Amino acid sequence: xxxxxxxxxxxxxxxxxxxxxxxxxxxxxxxxxxxxxxxxxxxxxxxxxxxxxxxxxxxxxxxxxxxxxxxxxxxxxxxxxxxxxxxxxxxxxxxxxxxxxxxxxxxxxxxxxx
Amino acid sequence: xxxxxxxxxxxxxxxxxxxxxxxxxxxxxxxxxxxxxxxxxxxxxxxxxxxxxxxxxxxxxxxxxxxxxxxxxxxxxxxxxxxxxxxxxxxxxxxxxxxxxxxxxxxxxxxxx
Numbered sequence: 001x002x003x004x005x006x007x008x009x010x011x012x013x014x015x016x017x018x019x020x021x022x023x024x025x026x027x028x029x030x031x032x033x034x035x036x037x038x039x040x041x042x043x044x045x046x047x048x049x050x051x052x053x054x055x056x057x058x059x060x061x062x063x064x065x066x067x068x069x070x071x072x073x074x075x076x077x078x079x080x081x082x083x084x085x086x087x088x089x090x091x092x093x094x095x096x097x098x099x100x101x102x103x104x105x106x107x108x109x110x111x112x113x114x
Numbered sequence: 115x116x117x118x119x120x121x122x123x124x125x126x127x128x129x130x131x132x133x134x135x136x137x138x139x140x141x142x143x144x145x146x147x148x149x150x151x152x153x154x155x156x157x158x159x160x161x162x163x164x165x166x167x168x169x170x171x172x173x174x175x176x177x178x179x180x181x182x183x184x185x186x187x188x189x190x191x192x193x194x195x196x197x198x199x200x201x202x203x204x205x206x207x208x209x210x211x212x213x214x215x216x217x218x219x220x221x222x223x224x225x226x227x
Contacts, residue, residue, distance in 0.1 A: 004157075031213055042202055042217035043158065056213065090157050094213070102148050103215060105157040 003027050004106035006091050012112045015081060021109045023074040023091030032074040033103065034066060035090040043090055043105075049074060050096055081113045117141050120203055120218025129227050133190040137203035137218045140184065144205040144216070147179050149188045152200045152220070161201075162188065193225045 004025045013019050023032065031050050035043035048056035049068040063085075065077040074091055088110050092103040120137045127133055135149075146165055150158035162177035164170050164186075170177045176189040186205075190197055203218040 006157075033213070040220075042220055043215075045214055048213045050213065088155070088157075102146075102160045102163040104160065105150075107157045110155065 004091055004093055004104050006089075006106035006109050008109055009107065010110050010112075012114060013078065013081065014114055015083070017081075018077070018079045020078065021076040021089055021091075021111075023076075023106060024072055025091075025093040025104070026072055027093060027104065028071075029093035029104070030071060030096045031094045032068060033092040033094075034064075034074070034076050035092060035105075037088040037090055037108070047076075078111075081111075083113050086111055086113045115140050118203065118205060118216050118218045121221055122219045124222040124224060126224045126226060127193055129193060129195060129225055131193050131225070133193050133197070133223060133225075135188040135190075135201050135203075135221050135223070137186050137205075138184055139186070139205060139216075141207075141216075142181075142184070143207045146206045147177070147186050148204045148206075148215070149175075149177055150202040150204060151197075152202060154199075158202055195225050195227050198224045 007022045033048050034046040036046055037043040045058050046060045047066045052068045063080050067075040088108045090108045091106045094103045118139045149162045151161050152158040164177050164179050167179050167181045174191045178187045200220040200222050202220045204215045206215050
């Protein structure tokens with residue numbers, strides 16, 4: 001089992017809905033990430049939190065709103081999404097500073113916007 | 115020129131074969147090199163991590179980094195059907211405040227029994 005837990009595993013939402021994706025890790029990592037992955041493509045970085053503060057926003061539309069309530073939790077709030085936002089949303093975590101020992105990814109939330 | 119180039123395959127081999135997967139990159143600032151395995155509809159799983167040049171072995175997997183050629187490789191010995199997956203190379207610049215992973219496109223590998 002992965003040490004980064006994402007819920008829900010699947011989500012179908014309408015374009016007027018508001019929903020949230022959740023991510024939790026207990027590895028003591030202080031950097032957490034949201035990635036978006038379309039079919040047959042590599043993951044694309046959306047947001048990075050370092051010590052619970054947003055440090056990178058890769059010009060993501062405002063209909064995606066990240067939140068990091070504490071060092072173990074990361075949320076992604078969704079509102080007024082478009083069908084083209086359908087994708088696998090991946091959460092990841094890593095150590096901060098010094099050597100980069102690689103990122104640990106969750107299993108993802110498969111989002112379908114109808 | 116893309117920062118990271120990876121042949122997307124697909125690559126099909128018989129069980130027991132030695133598999134070689136490769137990536138090239140253009141940015142000499144990359145210091146950390148990773149290989150991820152991703153099964154269909156799952157998140158990427160970190161297989162190998164290497165800092166700077168050299169070799170690293172873990173069971174049937176060997177990762178090689180040649181910074182002078184800007185070339186990294188993953189070798190899988192005695193390949194098994196369970197190795198069938200997409201393999202993504204990824205790399206990043208120095209630690210500290212740089213958190214961005216740059217991925218290759220991924221190579222789809224099928225190991226046939």
